[in-house]
Each structure stands twice: as C-alpha cells, then as structure tokens.
Amino acid sequence: MTSREKILRAVAQNQPALLPLPEVPPFQQDTSELSGRFTEVAVAIGARVFRVMDYGEVAQVLRQNFLPSHRIISAIPELAGFAEATPLQDAHRHQLATVDLAVAAAHFGVAENGAVWLTEEQMGVRVLPFITQHLAVVLPVKQILPLMPDAYARIGQAAYGYGVFMAGPSKTADIEQSLVLGAHGPRTMTVFLID
Amino acid sequence: MMGAGKTRDHSALADVFNQDEPRVNWHDETLWFIRQKRDKAAFAIPDWELLRETASQIKAHTLSHLSQYLQEFEKNAQANGITVHWAADAQEHNEIVFSILQKHGVDRMVKSKSMLTEECHLNDYLARHGIEVIDSDLGERIVQLAQEPPSHIVLPCIHKKKEEIGEIFHEHLGTEAGMSDPQVLTETARQHLRETFLTRRAALTGVNFAVAETGEFVVCTNEGNADMGAHLADVHIASMGIEKLIPRREHLGVFLRLLTRSATGQPITTYSSHFRKPRPGHEMHVVLVDNGRSVQLGREDFRNSLKCIRCGACMNTCPVYRRSGGHSYKSAVAGPIGSILAPNLDMKKHADLPFASTLCGSCTNVCPVKIDIHDQLYKWRQVVVQEGHVDAKKAAGMKAMAAVLSSPATFKLAGKAGRLFMRRVPLLVNNSFNPWYKQREMPQPPNESFREWYRKNRKQHDQ
Numbered sequence: 001m002t003s004r005e006k007i008l009r010a011v012a013q014n015q016p017a018l019l020p021l022p023e024v025p026p027f028q029q030d031t032s033e034l035s036g037r038f039t040e041v042a043v044a045i046g047a048r049v050f051r052v053m054d055y056g057e058v059a060q061v062l063r064q065n066f067l068p069s070h071r072i073i074s075a076i077p078e079l080a081g082f083a084e085a086t087p088l089q090d091a092h093r094h095q096l097a098t099v100d101l102a103v104a105a106a107h108f109g110v111a112e113n114g115a116v117w118l119t120e121e122q123m124g125v126r127v128l129p130f131i132t133q134h135l136a137v138v139l140p141v142k143q144i145l146p147l148m149p150d151a152y153a154r155i156g157q158a159a160y161g162y163g164v165f166m167a168g169p170s171k172t173a174d175i176e177q178s179l180v181l182g183a184h185g186p187r188t189m190t191v192f193l194i195d
Numbered sequence: 196m197m198g199a200g201k202t203r204d205h206s207a208l209a210d211v212f213n214q215d216e217p218r219v220n221w222h223d224e225t226l227w228f229i230r231q232k233r234d235k236a237a238f239a240i241p242d243w244e245l246l247r248e249t250a251s252q253i254k255a256h257t258l259s260h261l262s263q264y265l266q267e268f269e270k271n272a273q274a275n276g277i278t279v280h281w282a283a284d285a286q287e288h289n290e291i292v293f294s295i296l297q298k299h300g301v302d303r304m305v306k307s308k309s310m311l312t313e314e315c316h317l318n319d320y321l322a323r324h325g326i327e328v329i330d331s332d333l334g335e336r337i338v339q340l341a342q343e344p345p346s347h348i349v350l351p352c353i354h355k356k357k358e359e360i361g362e363i364f365h366e367h368l369g370t371e372a373g374m375s376d377p378q379v380l381t382e383t384a385r386q387h388l389r390e391t392f393l394t395r396r397a398a399l400t401g402v403n404f405a406v407a408e409t410g411e412f413v414v415c416t417n418e419g420n421a422d423m424g425a426h427l428a429d430v431h432i433a434s435m436g437i438e439k440l441i442p443r444r445e446h447l448g449v450f451l452r453l454l455t456r457s458a459t460g461q462p463i464t465t466y467s468s469h470f471r472k473p474r475p476g477h478e479m480h481v482v483l484v485d486n487g488r489s490v491q492l493g494r495e496d497f498r499n500s501l502k503c504i505r506c507g508a509c510m511n512t513c514p515v516y517r518r519s520g521g522h523s524y525k526s527a528v529a530g531p532i533g534s535i536l537a538p539n540l541d542m543k544k545h546a547d548l549p550f551a552s553t554l555c556g557s558c559t560n561v562c563p564v565k566i567d568i569h570d571q572l573y574k575w576r577q578v579v580v581q582e583g584h585v586d587a588k589k590a591a592g593m594k595a596m597a598a599v600l601s602s603p604a605t606f607k608l609a610g611k612a613g614r615l616f617m618r619r620v621p622l623l624v625n626n627s628f629n630p631w632y633k634q635r636e637m638p639q640p641p642n643e644s645f646r647e648w649y650r651k652n653r654k655q656h657d658q
C-alpha cells in the first residue's frame with residue numbers, strides 16, 4: 001500500500017460523520033469613507049499614502065524621493081517615461097537585486113486591513129515587489145472594498161498563477177518586539193490612490 | 196531531584212527558567228503585551244464571535260470530510276502543475292524533501308517558517324545527508340545560530356534579549372561587539388540573508404492554508420522571506436500537515452481576518468501569498484504529511500485540536516507558558532495547544548504536558564477557531580494517568596482533583612475553604628502535594644470568588 005492510500009484510508013476511517021459546511025455569513029460592514037479608513041489603517045501599518053489625480057502626479061511624487069541614477073522598474077505603460085518598463089524574463093530575476101523602486105498597479109485594496117491585491121501579471125516577475133528596496137502601488141480610489149470576504153467575492157474563481165495581499169512594508173519585531181521596517185522585502189511601501 | 200536516567204519534565208525545566216526572575220517577568224510581560232494587542236484588534240471587529248464560530252464550523256466540516264478534500268486538493272494542485280507527495284510520517288517527509296533536492300543536485304536550501312519541519316526534525320536529517328539549511332525568518336535564524344529550537348510558533352526567539360542576539364551576531368555575522376540595536380541587527384540579517392536568497396536553488400516554505408477547490412496554498416509572513424526564497428529558487432517545496440486544508444477559496448476571507456489579529460494584533464500579515472502554479476520552467480512541490488494526525492482525528496475527545504491555525508494566541512495568554520518559556524515543553528509546538536498535540540505523537544514522552552496548565556480556560560477564550568483547549572488538557576490528564584504514564588504522587592493529586600471537579604457542590608466548598616485557607620497559611624498550600632505549585636509562591640487569593648461576587652452583585656441589582 002502506498003503512503004497515499006494508507007493516509008487516505010486512515011483519514012476516511014477516523015473522520016467523524018459528515019458535519020454541515022456553514023455558509024459564510026454576511027458580516028457587518030461600513031461602506032462609508034472607504035478611502036479614509038483604508039488610508040488610516042495603511043498608515044498605521046507603516047505605508048505612505050498619497051491621493052493623486054493622475055500618473056503624472058505619481059511620477060512627480062516619486063521624483064522627489066528618487067534620483068535619476070536610481071533603478072526604477074514598472075510594468076505600468078503610463079510610467080514609461082519615468083521607469084524602466086522592459087518586462088524582465090523570469091530567467092533574469094536575479095538581476096532585479098539592484099532595483100531601487102518598483103511601481104505596480106493593484107487590482108483593489110481592503111479598508112479593514114490596508115492590504116492591496118496584486119497578481120503576477122502586474123508584477124512582471126513574481127519576486128519584483130519583494131526584492132525591490134522600495135515599492136509603490138497605484139490603486140484606483142474606487143477599488144477599495146470594505147472587508148476580506150468582499151475581496152474574495154471580487155477575486156472569485158480568478159485563475160492567477162500567483163497572487164498576494166500586501167499590507168505595508170516588509171517588517172519584523174523578532175528582536176524584543178521592536179518593530180523594524182525592511183526585513184527582507186521593501187523598506188517602504190507607498191500607495192497612490194488615483195482618481 | 197530527578198531520578199537517574201529520567202528526562203526532565205516540564206515542571207523541572209520551568210524551574211530552570213524561573214531561576215532568573217527578572218527575565219521571567221520580562222518574558223511574561225512581553226507576551227501579555229501581545230495578548231493585549233490581540234484583544235484590541237479583536238474588539239475592533241463587531242462580528243468577532245461570529246467569525247470565530249464560522250471558522251470553527253468550517254474546520255469541523257473539513258475534518259469530517261477530510262479524505263475527500265485531500266483528494267480534491269491533490270487533483271486540482273496537479274492540474275495547476277504542482278507535484279503532490281504523501282508522507283505517512285516524519286521520516287518519509289524528510290526522505291521526500293531530500294530526494295527532490297538530490298534530483299536537482301542541490302546541497303544548500305533556504306527555508307521559511309514551518310513548524311512541521313521542526314516537528315519532523317528536517318534540518319538535522321538534511322544536515323546528516325550533507326545538505327545545509329538556512330532558516331530565513333529572522334527569529335528562526337537567530338535561534339538556528341544559537342543552536343536552539345524556536346520557543347514560540349509565531350515568535351521563535353521571544354525568550355532572547357537583544358544583548359544575547361547581539362552577541363550571536365557578533366560571533367556569526369561580524370557585527371561590532373556590544374551592538375544590540377534591533378535596527379542594526381535586522382539590517383545585518385537582511386544583507387546576510389539576501390545573499391542566501393540569491394544563491395539558493397531550492398526553497399522550502401510552510402503552508403498556512405491549502406484550498407481544496409483551487410489547489411492553491413497560502414503562506415503568511417511579515418518579513419517577505421517565504422516569497423524571497425520561493426520566487427528566486429528553481430524548486431519550491433511546501434510542507435503541510437493534512438489538517439491545513441480548507442474547502443473553498445472564499446473561506447480564506449474568514450481565516451485571514453482571524454489569524455493575524457489573534458497572533459500579533461495586526462489586521463493582516465504584511466504578505467498573504469497565494470501559490471497556485473509554479474513559474475513556467477520551474478517546479479513546485481507540496482508534501483502532505485500525516486505524522487499522527489489521522490490518529491488524532493480518530494480520538495473523539497482530541498480531534499478538535501486539528502482545527503488549530505497556529506496563531507499562538509493560546510501561548511501568549513497562558514500564565515504557565517508565559518512563566519515557564521517555550522523550551523520547557525520540549526515539543527515543536529509549545530504552550531496549551533502543543534500540550535494537546537504532543538501526547539498524540541508520543542504519550543509517554545509528553546505525559547507531563549497536559550499538567551502544564553492551570554486549566555484557567557483563557558486559551559479556550561482566545562482561540563480563533565474555538566478549540567476547547569483546557570477541556571482537552573483535562574481529558575488528556577485522565578488518559579495519561581489511565582495509561583500509567585504518570586508518577587504515583589501526581590496521580591493521587593489528580594484523583595482528588597477529579598473528585599472535587601466532578602461534584603459542583605464540593606467544588607464550591609473546596610474553593611471557598613481553599614481561599615480562606617490560603618490567606619492564612621499560604622506556605623502550607625505551597626507543598627509538594629500539588630506538583631505544579633511546588634517551589635512557587637501562591638498568588639494572593641482574591642477575597643471573593645466570581646461566584647460570590649456575582650451573587651452579591653446580582654442581589655444588589657435585583658433589589
């Protein structure tokens with residue numbers, strides 16, 4: 001008997017009589033002030049949030065923080081003049097170690113936890129939003145959902161290869177519970193709420 | 196104190212931990228601080244209790260249908276291009292991981308947090324087979340350099356002071372002697388581990404949730420270390436216990452609301468990564484591990500322990516854990532839930548753990564999936580006594596306690612008499628008859644119990 005058969009047989013034998021699967025109930029949610037609440041939580045978990053009119057303003061804010069000598073990558077066509085837009089092949093992923101800033105578009109944000117949802121098409125290469133020293137995300141202000149169940153209702157049966165909720169910059173508090181931003185991933189995360 | 200050849204039990208190891216009182220107080224307060232952050236996060240959600248109940252029921256259903264969900268997950272994961280392996284026990288898990296590495300000619304691997312690999316002693320096994328493993332979670336890297344196991348499932352080096360970590364970094368990573376600034380130490384680890392991520396061709400991660408419906412799995416970290424490892428490597432191996440399954444993707448919307456609020460009080464971890472397909476040209480493996488879980492599933496009284504989502508809240512709130520430290524449990528998962536899981540794996544070795552509890556019930560109150568933790572600890576005590584794994588003295592104490600607890604009237608009286616008695620002669624209570632309290636000062640007894648207080652107050656209220 002293979003281990004697969006052995007495990008499945010033992011589990012089938014020992015699992016109790018079928019119990020019902022509950023419906024996920026509609027949870028209480030506040031649909032007012034979504035961008036305000038998203039901003040408040042995102043800032044509390046270490047992100048910076050800017051409200052902007054267009055991509056021109058995104059580039060303008062970022063120019064104040066990054067020099068022309070910095071390596072900036074984005075798959076967003078509107079930022080072509082500002083960032084290196086060449087979509088990199090996965091085989092070249094190690095070369096991304098020198099990226100200073102990556103800018104990606106997010107599908108939507110979640111007000112209750114300040115997270116944004118990204119899938120790999122928006123990253124180009126999966127490791128990019130992790131290996132970059134700094135990360136910026138552009139989020140349409142109308143795309144902020146109240147709760148995580150709303151987020152999964154939106155994701156539905158999407159057939160992504162890889163997707164991630166990102167909530168603020170990489171962080172750790174492993175040394176005596178002192179919060180340090182920039183553990184292994186980006187040191188800063190900036191969210192642009194775009195109209 | 197100890198008989199020759201007998202390994203030291205929880206209470207003996209707790210005594211060792213208690214020799215340094217300021218450190219115990221600090222450990223206690225740090226964990227209590229995290230417990231308070233959890234409370235704040237939980238109270239901010241109006242539906243918290245509904246969330247817990249829903250999560251608990253989803254897990255109960257999943258366990259009752261687990262053989263079907265495992266097969267559904269396997270089928271969908273395979274359709275996504277993931278290779279699925281089945282490991283009956285720790286040994287087989289380790290062999291599978293080793294064979295994947297061998298196939299790729301890899302002798303160095305980076306690993307993010309996985310309590311399952313601690314349970315299986317994977318690092319030791321691989322080291323014996325010439326494979327170097329570097330743990331990439333900062334806390335785990337610290338305990339790995341110190342050659343210690345993690346002392347907490349979420350906060351692996353919560354028992355270490357920054358000065359000690361500074362010394363470890365000075366010795367292994369070349370920081371200045373005496374440097375203990377968390378900012379500087381974290382930056383040093385970042386540089387050191389970045390080099391590791393960029394040079395490893397294989398990465399192993401744990402799994403927080405696996406979704407039967409979609410064949411994907413979710414890994415939660417704050418540091419981004421699981422992603423750095425998995426996305427840079429050619430081969431990604433994800434190890435998971437078979438109890439990590441959930442039926443549908445939408446259920447993540449329930450569990451991800453509970454997990455991190457319960458763990459650290461954050462609204463969500465920085466990264467909740469959904470792995471559904473390998474990158475083109477690369478490999479993704481999932482190892483489904485039983486290692487005693489199917490046995491626990493058959494123990495009606497302890498089955499619910501398999502609902503655990505490893506948030507650590509029961510440890511942070513536990514007065515015994517906070518004041519005895521994670522290492523005193525000698526088990527990959529410490530604290531209240533570890534004390535239920537460990538006897539299933541080896542009842543004789545872990546017979547002491549169900550006694551490492553005051554049965555105060557705080558663990559049960561905070562558990563996001565509503566596991567009846569303290570009831571199960573009490574039931575384990577009876578099982579291990581019946582099976583003869585407990586020494587005579589503890590068994591006698593147990594019997595007296597069982598008699599008292601089985602009769603509400605005696606319990607009420609015993610409580611009242613106990614409180615009066617303790618206020619007069621605290622040192623007498625602190626005798627060797629009660630194994631947990633040996634050599635400890637009893638806490639100040641309250642002047643009235645909740646029951647008395649409630650009766651008095653309700654009377655006032657009714658009048």
Ligand code: SF4
Nearest residue numbers: 503504506507509562
């Ligand atoms: S038993 Fe409950 S509280 Fe303890 S770690 Fe598991 S889920 Fe968290």
